[in-house]
Amino acid sequence: MQRALREAIHQKMLSPDDALPPERDMAEDFSVSRITVRKALEGLVSEGLLTRRQGAGTFVAARVEKSFSKLSSFTEDMISRGRAPSSEWISKSEGSVTPEESLTLGLSPGTPVYRFARIRYADGAAMAVEYTTIAAFALPSADAVQNSLYAAMAATGHRPSRALQRLRGVLVTREHAALLGVKPKDAGLLVERRGFLRDGRAVEVSHSYYRGDAYDFVAELNDQS
Template sequence: MGRIRAAEGDRASERFGERIGRFRADDTLPLYLQLQGLIRDAIQAGIAPRGSGIPAERDLAVEYNISRITVRKAIEGLVEEGLLVRRRGAGTFVAGRVDKVFSKLSSFTEDMAARGRVASSRWVSRTTGPVTPEEAMALGLSPGTPVLRFTRIRLADDEPMALEFSTVVGDGLGSTDDVGESLYEALDRAGNRPVRALQRLRAVPIRAQHARMLEIDTGDPVLLIERRGSMRDGRVVEFTRSYYRGDSYDFVAEL
């Protein structure tokens, strides 16, 4: 059985090597940079499509007649660039990065639909209760004011992309059950969709509990976005904190 798996791995590596090309005899770059260049060019050309797997280090080492240390160095560089992503127990894959444009106020569901990806949610909790001091500051509410809270994992094509904590003013929606896939769609139906927002972005290390939800390692860098969404009359209706996987998202601002 072990020989069968090894043979299958060798054949997969050979097919990958045939697609991305071989080292050039006249190339004087270090071998790890040459391998990086081949894989990077294949990703950019669509030869190695988003979400596709990369052969194991040992298979690439045999295919290109180089050491596993050289392969590992090449792969680690591409992971740092955000072109590849490692998934525990599964292997290494071409990252499916998403550009989030800051100049447009849109929901996660709308962002994914615009990119041809299917958005979904894995609900963690839907609750109601009195506003916390932090929420009161963000929403401009008095102590004790009721709010609705939504915690969920946001997925694109069934891959975890973000962990989202949203708080909505109590009269912004009828109940927590009003929210399906899109919070903004629910707010729109209620006539309370935000038309402008103040957003703050910073990089933070992910905590263990949150890392498990996003299927990444504890301490991995994530992008924390804090957003306060306001209606036309200036009232803040939504306060959301989202942790986006650093290996999956690019944030773009047009200046």
């Protein structure tokens, strides 16, 4: 059943945002138990092909579009699209800036920083693995960050006001594949971001590895001639 639904989605027989029938009806249509239906749906949710909406049911997932024209957090992006964002923390730590971070953030050797690693989810489906380093002056502690990193930074008056981003295609590593529920060497997207305060100081550097099958990045271009 899971394979049949997957093929129906890949072959566009089911379109993004289409609602699936109730589990009881699907069990009858496929002549299987509701437990089998439930396991199949859970498997497709974990693959990012389906999403569950509380009180509404199960739907075919739509690819997420991330605009490069606006500086926003993952949490804000998901909420604006009617998706439920969540995170699973891999680690939170405090340390000293590395030589590479020192150059990127413009910090002196030995300057304290906070590092965060987490898996980002939309409607329960893993979307990205994110690694972020923040200059320590922007946060009171690593534990000050609960759900939204930018919300915690805004509370101290140190939310980035602009950022430079670089996007490139990558192959998903074995480590990231296990975290994202995809296969090693599947197509992925790496977004490198450097965030700046209004006074020009760099405050954030992040590397986010996105599933290539669930995320699109778009940019609005204007003719300046």
